[in-house]
Amino acid sequence: MYISEQLLNPDERRLRLSTQLGVEHVVLDNRGTELVSATGGVSAWDVVKLRDYRRWIEGFGLKLDVFALDVGSILLDSLVDIDGARRQLAVLKDNVKKAADAGIDCLKYNVQMVGITRTALKPGRGGARNSSFVYAEYKAEDDRQHSYWGVGYPSNQEEGGSASAALCGQKMARDVPPVTEQAGWDAIEFLVEGLIPAADAAGVRMACHPHDPAYPVGGLNGIEHVVGSADGLRRFLALSSSPRHGLNFCQGTVAEMFKEPALHMIPVIEEFASTGRIFMVHFRNIRGGYLDFQEVFPDEGDVDMFQAIQAYRRGGYAGPLCPDHVPVSELDEGRERFMSFALGYTRGLLQAAAARPA
Template sequence: MYIGEQLINPGAERLRLSAQLGVEQVVIDNRGTGLVTPGGLWDAGKLREYREWVESFGLKIDLFALDVGSILLDFLTDEDGARRQAEVLQKNIQIAADAGLTALKYNVQMVGITRTGLRPGRGGVQYSGFKLAAYTPEADRQHSYWGVGYPTNQDEGDAESALLCGQKMAREVPPVTEAAGWRAIEFLVSSLVPAAEKAGIRLACHPHDPAYPVGGLNGVEHVLGSIEGLRRFLRLSDSPVHGLNFCQGTVAEMAPEPHAYVIRAIEEFAPRIFMVHFRNIRGGYLDFAEVFPDEGDVDMNEAIKAYQRAGYAGILCPDHVPLSELDPNRERFMSFALGYTRGLLHAAGYRPRITTLAG
């Protein structure tokens, strides 16, 4: 296992910072990189050049984001349009392989990553949280994560990244029943996995965040909101390229006893985990806050041991750190999470590559 960072269109200084923090492998979101042509296809030459540019900082792209857009919602209302989108995604998978990439990540979120407010934390930070009893459409609009953004009272109408992700307010979409949700996901998996197998690209799926109550929220079901849902998802294909972006925080949000649930999920799914969002929460199912990794209800040291026992050997990325005006870009808090994770890995016997010092 090794530490890594998930970055959105990083500049040279940000990549230098990652390298200086001891990061050797990164996960890159493609938005803003200029790699996407007007028709949605990636520019193969630019993607290869981009990979080589990242590598010039001593970093390797571990995974690259495959934006599936609104294909899941479209499949339920415009199947022909969804199939045309699938053809573009299939071509992008091959382009990624031709550019020297080995793995892609995607998110099956149809509506925003639902949050209902900010809670006070240590030293005056704010924790993003979800509490079903406090849910209102206005709280959803103000505090949910849209696209790749953080919950900083974003205006849904101006959230370009949300549009790119295909995420909308739940009131804006038709009902997504459990059966409909599975139909859409089955279509996506059947469209992507054969192309990924042919290209030799692994696909890591991020589950629904957060788990919704039985019966859904605003008519939308989150079918990948439990271990049972993740198990069914993995059974959609036995291909070795079909796996998970295992968001540990999202999994913790699925249960009233998050620690035991996370350990159970790691033990079951480790062979199909291609990357980990190594984050923590306080609380549990339908009532939680996203906190620093050292202060949540999941024992992160025990989680590391569980990954180790299960044979996971991949990347651990910080994610969803708290908010503060003292760290508007969250670089300090991400650095703290990286150092904390590196310390846990050291305690478990992992050591980073030794860099030779000049002079």
């Protein structure tokens, strides 16, 4: 295992900072930029631009581990406009091949049909603020203020809001028709059955991020989060036997699926690591659990992060650990210092784990 920094459309200054922090691997998300998107939704990639971009990254001495694939609104569209969804799928399959041609062998994607639901920020240590989801406090009319979309980290929510939602093809729950459990699985199966054969042909691993957060039984605003439980993750992996069908295992999101994450996460991590189908890890921590949690610094959450690393090792995982979703503060507007702390903390845990048997 090793640290890999997750960056959103970094410039030269940001990449130089990463190398100065000792980062040697990166996971990149360029959704909503000229490199991979047009005005929003699914758009065709330019293999020459993509290859040149990878080489530019490598010029800093960095290895590009994973690149983000924006699936746009294909999941919802597959339920109401199957012909349109098939056209989008054809573009996505071609983008998978172009990624391989550009020298990229792993893509991450998200099966969120609506924005990543959050409620108000909570006070954190030293005046920092923690993103939270407290179901008892949830109001649909506050989605635009507190929830966010998958192009970055929540910041209440400069990286979210309607503009970012349009770029990602994601919507607020109250803007879409109901999605039952069966419809949720139908949409995901449509995507997996289309993408994975293309990934097999291209030799590209596909890392899927689970639903964030786990929704209450019966859904929220008529939307079911079917990959919002450990059983949902198991069923998702069972959709294809391909070794290229796997997970962007978000440790924080999986922890949100349990009322007592401290009791459940270590065996769950080892279980999924042993499948060989975790392709990258979002290495973050939460305080609280199912339907009532805050995203906190990695050292102050309920999951023992050292034991988590040991569990990944016992399961045979040897890939990237990406710090993710740190708190927000006016003292660190770009969260570079907070992410640097998370990187250093993770590196220290890895060094400590290397000195002790799993």
